[in-house]
Amino acid sequence: MNWSMWSIERVLILFVSLAFLMMSIQVTMFHYRQNFNHKAMWVPVISSPIFFITGIILTLYNAGWLHNLFLVLMWFGVVSGLIGFYFHFRGVGVRVGGWALRNFLIGPPITLPLMYSALSVLGLIAIYWKAW
Template sequence: MYWDHWSLNRVLILFVGLAFLLIGIQVTLYHYRQNFHNKAMWMPVIASPIFFAAGVILVWYNAAWLHALFIALMWVGAVAGLIGLYFHVRGVGIRVGGFALRNFMTGPPVILPMVFTAIAVLGLIAAYWKGM
């Protein structure tokens, strides 16, 4: 399969790949700051560059197997973000004072795992788009 033009789903897949590069850098900085005290912290750090590479390669080389791999990776990313949300909410709750506003402000960023999931879901929308 070859790309004849830059369709919307092709642009979105490129955006998703680049977004995973950027969010991967941010996640790495946050988790490094916490010394990777939980092994689950490695998942988005390792997965983000893989998601980036898969998205960018798919934009330039639209092979069926690569398309299927991209879809599988985006499903993994969506689930990983939800798991991260659980860990981040739990991390806020175990701080002194529980779910107080100050703990949401200084504790693990609760929004970041949801952004990870949202980007993966956008990748799924682009991959399942009819124009592909």
């Protein structure tokens, strides 16, 4: 493969896809540790591998419908990450002691859903790059 011929958009989509593979592993471990006690925990566990697979296929096969699918999935990732932030922040608050510093340290990681949204935004930047 001649990487010097790849556009920045293509490289960003590849990066975002691989990052979602790593994110998939991380959210699965954290939510498995909590025994999936809330149905919303399944959203990033199921969607992250879908984001990864779609992004890899889009990186290798440039098709309009794949761009549209990736676009929709990335918007879904932004929204679901923000909803996840709400659940994680609320989860810290329901622990004994409320929003004490120790609960932020040992409770649900409030930055992980924000990272999920941030990766999705990076995917959106890659898709919208040529429109600017």
